Amino acid sequence: MKENKDTLDKSLKRKHKLQAKGVKVFYDDFMAIKGIDMNIRANKITAFIGPSGCGKSTFLRLFNRMNDYVDGFRMEGEILIDGRNIYKKKVNVEQLRKQVGMVFQKPNPFPKSIYENVAYGLKIQGIKDKAFLQNKVEESLKQVGLWNEVQDDLNKSALALSGGQQQRLCIARTLAVEPSIILMDEPTSALDPISTAKIEELIYELKEKYTIVIVTHNMQQAGRISDYTAFFYMGELIEYDKSKKLFTNPEKQQTENYITGRFG
Amino acid sequence: MRKLKETLIEKSLLGSALVTIAVTVGIILVLSIEAVNFFREVSIVDFLTDTQWTPLYTDKHFGILPLLSGTLLTSFIAIIFAVPVGLSISIYISEYAPRSFRKTIKPALELLAAVPTVVYGFFALTVVTPFLQSFIPGLSGFNSLSAGLVMGIMIIPFISSLSEDALHAVPNSLREAAYGMGSTKLQNAFRVLVPAASSGIIVSIILAISRAIGETMIVAIAAGQQPRLTLDPTVPVETITAYIVQVSLGDVQHGSLEYRTIFAAGITLFIFTFLLNTVSYRIRKKFREKYE
Amino acid sequence: MNNIKTNRLKDQAFKIWGIACTFLGLILLTIFIGSILIDGLQRIDWDFITSLPSRKAERAGIYTALMGSVWILVFTTIIALPLGIAAAIYLEEYAKHSRLSSLLEVNISNLAGVPSIIYGLLGLEVFVRIMEMGASVLAGSFTLALLILPIVIVATRESLKAVPKSIRDASFALGASKWQTVSQQLLPASFGGILTGVILALSRAVGETAPLIVIGALAYVPFAPESPMDEFSVLPIQIFNWISRPKHGFEVNAAAAIIVLLLITFILNGVAVYFRNRWQNKFK
Numbered sequence: 001m002k003e004n005k006d007t008l009d010k011s012l013k014r015k016h017k018l019q020a021k022g023v024k025v026f027y028d029d030f031m032a033i034k035g036i037d038m039n040i041r042a043n044k045i046t047a048f049i050g051p052s053g054c055g056k057s058t059f060l061r062l063f064n065r066m067n068d069y070v071d072g073f074r075m076e077g078e079i080l081i082d083g084r085n086i087y088k089k090k091v092n093v094e095q096l097r098k099q100v101g102m103v104f105q106k107p108n109p110f111p112k113s114i115y116e117n118v119a120y121g122l123k124i125q126g127i128k129d130k131a132f133l134q135n136k137v138e139e140s141l142k143q144v145g146l147w148n149e150v151q152d153d154l155n156k157s158a159l160a161l162s163g164g165q166q167q168r169l170c171i172a173r174t175l176a177v178e179p180s181i182i183l184m185d186e187p188t189s190a191l192d193p194i195s196t197a198k199i200e201e202l203i204y205e206l207k208e209k210y211t212i213v214i215v216t217h218n219m220q221q222a223g224r225i226s227d228y229t230a231f232f233y234m235g236e237l238i239e240y241d242k243s244k245k246l247f248t249n250p251e252k253q254q255t256e257n258y259i260t261g262r263f264g
Numbered sequence: 265m266r267k268l269k270e271t272l273i274e275k276s277l278l279g280s281a282l283v284t285i286a287v288t289v290g291i292i293l294v295l296s297i298e299a300v301n302f303f304r305e306v307s308i309v310d311f312l313t314d315t316q317w318t319p320l321y322t323d324k325h326f327g328i329l330p331l332l333s334g335t336l337l338t339s340f341i342a343i344i345f346a347v348p349v350g351l352s353i354s355i356y357i358s359e360y361a362p363r364s365f366r367k368t369i370k371p372a373l374e375l376l377a378a379v380p381t382v383v384y385g386f387f388a389l390t391v392v393t394p395f396l397q398s399f400i401p402g403l404s405g406f407n408s409l410s411a412g413l414v415m416g417i418m419i420i421p422f423i424s425s426l427s428e429d430a431l432h433a434v435p436n437s438l439r440e441a442a443y444g445m446g447s448t449k450l451q452n453a454f455r456v457l458v459p460a461a462s463s464g465i466i467v468s469i470i471l472a473i474s475r476a477i478g479e480t481m482i483v484a485i486a487a488g489q490q491p492r493l494t495l496d497p498t499v500p501v502e503t504i505t506a507y508i509v510q511v512s513l514g515d516v517q518h519g520s521l522e523y524r525t526i527f528a529a530g531i532t533l534f535i536f537t538f539l540l541n542t543v544s545y546r547i548r549k550k551f552r553e554k555y556e
Numbered sequence: 557m558n559n560i561k562t563n564r565l566k567d568q569a570f571k572i573w574g575i576a577c578t579f580l581g582l583i584l585l586t587i588f589i590g591s592i593l594i595d596g597l598q599r600i601d602w603d604f605i606t607s608l609p610s611r612k613a614e615r616a617g618i619y620t621a622l623m624g625s626v627w628i629l630v631f632t633t634i635i636a637l638p639l640g641i642a643a644a645i646y647l648e649e650y651a652k653h654s655r656l657s658s659l660l661e662v663n664i665s666n667l668a669g670v671p672s673i674i675y676g677l678l679g680l681e682v683f684v685r686i687m688e689m690g691a692s693v694l695a696g697s698f699t700l701a702l703l704i705l706p707i708v709i710v711a712t713r714e715s716l717k718a719v720p721k722s723i724r725d726a727s728f729a730l731g732a733s734k735w736q737t738v739s740q741q742l743l744p745a746s747f748g749g750i751l752t753g754v755i756l757a758l759s760r761a762v763g764e765t766a767p768l769i770v771i772g773a774l775a776y777v778p779f780a781p782e783s784p785m786d787e788f789s790v791l792p793i794q795i796f797n798w799i800s801r802p803k804h805g806f807e808v809n810a811a812a813a814i815i816v817l818l819l820i821t822f823i824l825n826g827v828a829v830y831f832r833n834r835w836q837n838k839f840k
Contacts, residue, residue, distance in 0.1 A: 064729060071653055094266075097731035104729075108722035111745055121730040124740070170726070177730060266733065273735045274650055280642035281651070284664050284709070287702050291674060294681040349577045356574025369578060371829065376581050378825055380763025382792040383814050386799055387588045390807065420581050448567040471669070478671025480766035481792075485799055505673050505766065512676075512770045518685065526770075530677045534670070541669035545662060 017042035023077035047222035050232035101174035107166035109158035164195025298527030330491035334501035339476035341412025350423025385485030406488030406500035430464020596811025613805025621794035623780035631697030640708030676770025691772030711753020715746035748835020759824035
């Protein structure tokens with residue numbers, strides 16, 4: 001019996017890549033997240049939706065500890081990745097971020113060349129082998145479908161690329177470090193529809209190798225690409241289910257109100 | 265291992281930042297210790313009340329008032345020249361001049377502040393004084409009027425730049441409300457905008473005063489080396505700063521009473537500028553909070 | 557009706573007054589520079605620049621003072637640059653919003669307003685006497701370095717502030733440490749702004765006279781420095797010395813030396829502005 005339970009636990013952990021247990025977030029006295037339990041499955045795309053200010057970005061950033069830099073930030077509860085609490089004191093945050101990558105809302109390439117952008121994550125790990133770096137840069141740019149467009153001039157400044165290209169570059173930069181989880185905070189909201197479509201296609205391909213959590217304002221997007229969707233409101237998790245179910249037949253009235261546009 | 269490196273780097277950076285505190289402490293210590301030694305031999309009452317300053321002569325008097333009056337007189341002349349001019353420039357640039365004009369004229373005015381003061385001193389002595397002498401009879405070759413006016417030219421950008429920034433920061437809604445009621449730019453400027461920007465303007469004036477009080481070369485060259493308790497702008501005087509230069513150029517023995525006089529004078533100067541700077545910093549802080 | 561007319565007239569009058577004031581300073585500066593050029597331009601020739609000072613005005617040159625200024629500038633930079641940049645990095649990237657940083661900020665703001673001659677007094681006691689550097693290039697450089705330190709710190713801080721937060725976010729999200737982010741992203745990105753600030757600080761330092769007089773820089777130095785422990789003079793002190801001499805020949809020398817000093821100052825300012833413009837366009 002016990003063996004079965006252990007195996008069950010282990011396989012649960014493998015299935016649940018990211019977990020939140022009783023998580024509360026405070027900024028000084030303000031309670032931004034009011035107690036959330038959640039399990040996010042490996043190799044799936046999970047979408048966080050909800051109106052502005054509902055806490056979905058804050059919650060997302062718990063998983064790579066980017067909230068640590070915000071004044072007055074305090075959290076209670078546990079955040080587990082592969083079963084391990086990442087907020088324990090001895091956790092090496094820099095190591096964590098190599099495993100959990102992040103793509104931001106507004107494309108933020110470094111004011112450096114395309115090559116330098118993609119190679120940066122590896123260089124800071126101390127990797128100096130030029131051949132290895134060159135290889136990795138090419139591989140990552142190919143993964144995001146940028147290679148053909150930029151291979152002739154990798155020394156060009158990343159800022160000279162279009163918005164959509166810059167965002168794909170930011171994704172490539174993240175992939176180069178070989179994370180297992182990618183967090184995306186409204187990655188296409190600053191882009192035009194064509195770039196958005198390209199990137200959505202890319203995200204969909206990526207789920208094969210990575211676990212992806214994406215915050216989005218765009219419900220059609222969530223419906224298109226995500227396997228699971230979580231609806232947040234005022235710091236609480238209102239509903240969390242398979243996307244198909246949540247969008248066609250939500251359990252909670254609030255969810256239905258939100259997805260039908262009764263409030264935004 | 266990496267953690268150790270990061271901590272070491274952070275500590276070195278902290279050390280560099282703490283050097284700035286060490287400088288302030290150093291200044292206060294150096295001035296205080298020498299001043300205390302000075303006041304062991306000269307009573308503080310004499311220092312503050314004697315109307316003569318003759319430490320280098322045989323009949324020694326150690327009254328700071330003549331040097332103080334020299335400093336304050338030259339600074340006063342500089343300020344009454346620079347404030348109206350600087351303020352008018354700031355209002356003109358902020359309210360009347362076209363945008364493009366502002367872009368070219370501001371750096372040009374900054375140029376006035378970039379000229380080395382020894383050059384201004386030369387100007388005061390060789391151009392301004394002879395010019396003024398042509399219609400002010402009895403104007404001495406060294407006097408506080410020339411030095412004060414030239415100092416005024418130098419500090420115009422201090423007032424005009426900072427005041428213009430303060431006026432610029434006043435929300436447009438205030439301007440629009442006034443114009444909507446039919447006021448002219450002039451009325452608007454003086455009745456609405458200047459009061460609204462008053463803290464910024466006051467800060468600029470205080471900083472300009474502090475700058476004038478601390479100025480050395482212009483007064484050392486053009487104002488004279490005769491400590492004199494007077495309000496007469498046509499005669500030679502000596503400022504605190506010019507006195508320190510005078511002694512430094514001479515052959516004063518280290519550790520002697522005469523040597524210590526420069527620290528007594530220095531600490532007086534420091535107290536004045538410190539108070540002015542502190543007041544202006546406080547006002548600036550309150551001002552910033554108001555708009556944020 | 558009359559009121560409106562008078563108000564309009566006053567408005568126009570003020571406009572004219574404003575223009576007059578604005579140009580007053582510039583016109584005076586032009587007159588002044590013009591008179592200096594008339595006085596001193598013909599005195600400038602290769603001999604003037606390479607001659608040593610002399611009791612005879614026609615034979616005196618600015619060589620030793622010029623060399624002294626160069627030595628001072630070099631050493632002041634070596635001292636102030638790393639110190640100022642390090643302090644600014646700490647304040648801007650490591651210690652924001654703490655009580656210590658508020659204290660440091662107030663302190664730096666205060667130091668920026670301390671008259672330069674006070675730095676001379678500090679340098680005299682600490683560097684010349686206590687640390688026994690004598691009236692050397694080193695003592696002078698340390699003194700001026702402390703003087704321009706607040707300028708370097710403020711300029712560096714402003715440059716760091718101008719780098720968008722998103723760059724820091726991206727760097728941290730990839731697993732970079734704070735120092736890696738500073739050294740590999742922030743410093744390169746703010747380089748232009750820092751350079752501008754440093755050059756402006758130097759253009760201020762090259763014209764400083766009082767603090768160097770106080771620490772004992774000599775007015776009459778018959779040799780150029782050959783080591784940082786040597787005694788020295790600088791261009792503004794040489795000018796001051798010549799101004800103090802009654803003979804007219806020295807006034808001409810002073811004018812000529814002023815032309816050289818102004819040239820150096822304006823070139824430094826011009827270079828700084830050029831870099832500032834180039835750098836400000838970087839993030840567009």
